[in-house]
Amino acid sequence: MWDYTDKVKEHFLNPRNVGDIADADAVGEVGSLACGDALKLFIKLDDNKERIVDAKFQTFGCGSAIASSSALTEMIKGKTLDEALGVTNQEIADFLGGLPEEKMHCSVMGQEALEVAIAKYRGGPLPVHHDHGHDQEQEGEIVCKCFGLTDGFLKKVIAQNRLHTAEQVTHFTKAGGACGGCIPKIKELIAEVLGEQKQDAPKRPEKLTNLRKMQLIQEVLENEIRPQLWSDGGDLELIDIAGATVQIAFRKACAGCASSGYTAKFVEQKLRDLVSDDIVVEEVQQ
Numbered sequence: 001m002w003d004y005t006d007k008v009k010e011h012f013l014n015p016r017n018v019g020d021i022a023d024a025d026a027v028g029e030v031g032s033l034a035c036g037d038a039l040k041l042f043i044k045l046d047d048n049k050e051r052i053v054d055a056k057f058q059t060f061g062c063g064s065a066i067a068s069s070s071a072l073t074e075m076i077k078g079k080t081l082d083e084a085l086g087v088t089n090q091e092i093a094d095f096l097g098g099l100p101e102e103k104m105h106c107s108v109m110g111q112e113a114l115e116v117a118i119a120k121y122r123g124g125p126l127p128v129h130h131d132h133g134h135d136q137e138q139e140g141e142i143v144c145k146c147f148g149l150t151d152g153f154l155k156k157v158i159a160q161n162r163l164h165t166a167e168q169v170t171h172f173t174k175a176g177g178a179c180g181g182c183i184p185k186i187k188e189l190i191a192e193v194l195g196e197q198k199q200d201a202p203k204r205p206e207k208l209t210n211l212r213k214m215q216l217i218q219e220v221l222e223n224e225i226r227p228q229l230w231s232d233g234g235d236l237e238l239i240d241i242a243g244a245t246v247q248i249a250f251r252k253a254c255a256g257c258a259s260s261g262y263t264a265k266f267v268e269q270k271l272r273d274l275v276s277d278d279i280v281v282e283e284v285q286q
């Protein structure tokens, strides 16, 4: 049984901004009833066409899809289109106090509907990740035929959400969740993204004294890891280092987040890549 936050339940039972806007400036539609999820997002701009003054949605989806859409419409009101484009699926989930990982694809759908709406309004090409819409032209190579998802979209979600397993990719995008024929390719994409991230990363030193190891752990946390968490509204604090065990406590959006277990694994992997293979990260409540 999935654990839903009170805020998810509240937005599911009393969703904000349900309906349509007859004279909407922008409309974004993603999903397909065949896939079980569909979302139509309506946006109304102010007279200067600068800020979003109203947003409404219609969705055919589960409770998490309703709650994510409700959260999204609340979050983008008052924002410029560029500011709204900066809203990530993780921020939608964080607004709701977290979503079960199996339901993260609902927050991805909200982010996509927004990007499609804005791209259509601006008259530019539709975003390459507009892949839930089976009736639209798509760029990139289709990886998951069952859900019509391209490699470009999957790589973006893998990189943005720091996904490490095909199962996580299924939870975030549905790719691989039907026939499973695309799972080998999804694993290749994960390896590709991880490889690209590693190329950018500084090299790990050969031999370390205990003192240098502790210094390096702190440097990697400060310079490599915390900035990534800040970009998602989260944070962590280093509590203690005992030998190869690094104790951390999550703060802000990361505290109590349903995905904190995966974030801890991400921190551990990063420290192993950049400091030492034997590092074990423990999350503590302090």
Ligand code: FES
Pocket (backbone or CB within 6 Å): 143, 144, 145, 146, 147, 175, 176, 177, 178, 179, 180, 181, 182, 183
């Ligand atoms: S091809 Fe991806 S689940 Fe079938």
